[in-house]
Amino acid sequence: MPELPDITAYLSALEPRIVGRPLTHLRIASPFLLRTVQPRIEEIEDHTVRALHRIGKRIVFEFDNGLWLVLHLMIAGRLHWRPLGAKLGGRNNLAAFDFPNGSLVLTEAGSKRRASLHLFATEAAAKEIDPGGLDLFANGVFATDLAAFRTALTAENRTLKRALTDPRILSGIGNAYSDEILHAARLSPILQTHKLTEEQWQRLYVATRDTLKLWIDRLNAEAAQAFPEKVTAFRKDMAAHGRFGQPCPSCGSPIQRIRYADNETNYCPQCQTNGKVLADRSLSRLLGSDWPRTLDELEALKKR
Numbered sequence: 001m002p003e004l005p006d007i008t009a010y011l012s013a014l015e016p017r018i019v020g021r022p023l024t025h026l027r028i029a030s031p032f033l034l035r036t037v038q039p040r041i042e043e044i045e046d047h048t049v050r051a052l053h054r055i056g057k058r059i060v061f062e063f064d065n066g067l068w069l070v071l072h073l074m075i076a077g078r079l080h081w082r083p084l085g086a087k088l089g090g091r092n093n094l095a096a097f098d099f100p101n102g103s104l105v106l107t108e109a110g111s112k113r114r115a116s117l118h119l120f121a122t123e124a125a126a127k128e129i130d131p132g133g134l135d136l137f138a139n140g141v142f143a144t145d146l147a148a149f150r151t152a153l154t155a156e157n158r159t160l161k162r163a164l165t166d167p168r169i170l171s172g173i174g175n176a177y178s179d180e181i182l183h184a185a186r187l188s189p190i191l192q193t194h195k196l197t198e199e200q201w202q203r204l205y206v207a208t209r210d211t212l213k214l215w216i217d218r219l220n221a222e223a224a225q226a227f228p229e230k231v232t233a234f235r236k237d238m239a240a241h242g243r244f245g246q247p248c249p250s251c252g253s254p255i256q257r258i259r260y261a262d263n264e265t266n267y268c269p270q271c272q273t274n275g276k277v278l279a280d281r282s283l284s285r286l287l288g289s290d291w292p293r294t295l296d297e298l299e300a301l302k303k304r
């Protein structure tokens, strides 16, 4: 699922291409994509994109008539910048946003149709869908202090993995970057937030800030060169995520995993769990509600 660094890269690639330009035509090929009926979707056509925003993992297009179009890519939704009028053949192509200078095409791999579009009449209505987690990078700047970070994460006693990925607690972080953050912080994914020491809080805070900054800068730099066509949760420079069995870049031990639903958490036992390999499936059952469920279920969580 595209997370905060990926969404930031999409926004920085979209900004010079579509902000200030009119959406001349919106072509929707999938009947499941649009989840709202009012305002009518035609109302954004021939209107200019005034600004782009991010709400958690969602991309928001603000139009000059005050309408807010919210796109959630979910797991397999991706954006592509193609020559104007690009065809929508093939069942993975869900929609095309035609601008005078090109077409923004939305695709979704696989058979499940999870990506969604919502059109709202006002900014306030659009913000209703925000699950409400702390946004560490509001307006593109890391402006969260340790106290606010800690308050958000300790509102409930959760495993670190769950707390980092719960969109009601933190905004924009999912399975991939939570693995990277915990590896950088040298903390166990099953450690509970009410059990962290002062020193561990400091480490988690710095690791969260630095990991996200590193990836935002890296992906933004790529997006400045070319439209991000290869957005993936598995990047070759990641330390732990998606690297089961491969050597940890810090200590060389093989990266381990905890599998659950259609997902897994990756960690280094040497760096994060005092050398302990955590039991796999049985562990996620044992942890019950303190473990992330499916990504879909997490995304469906509403404000407290």
Ligand SMILES: [Zn+2]
Pocket: 248, 249, 250, 251, 252, 253, 268, 269, 270, 271, 272
């Ligand atoms: Zn290690």
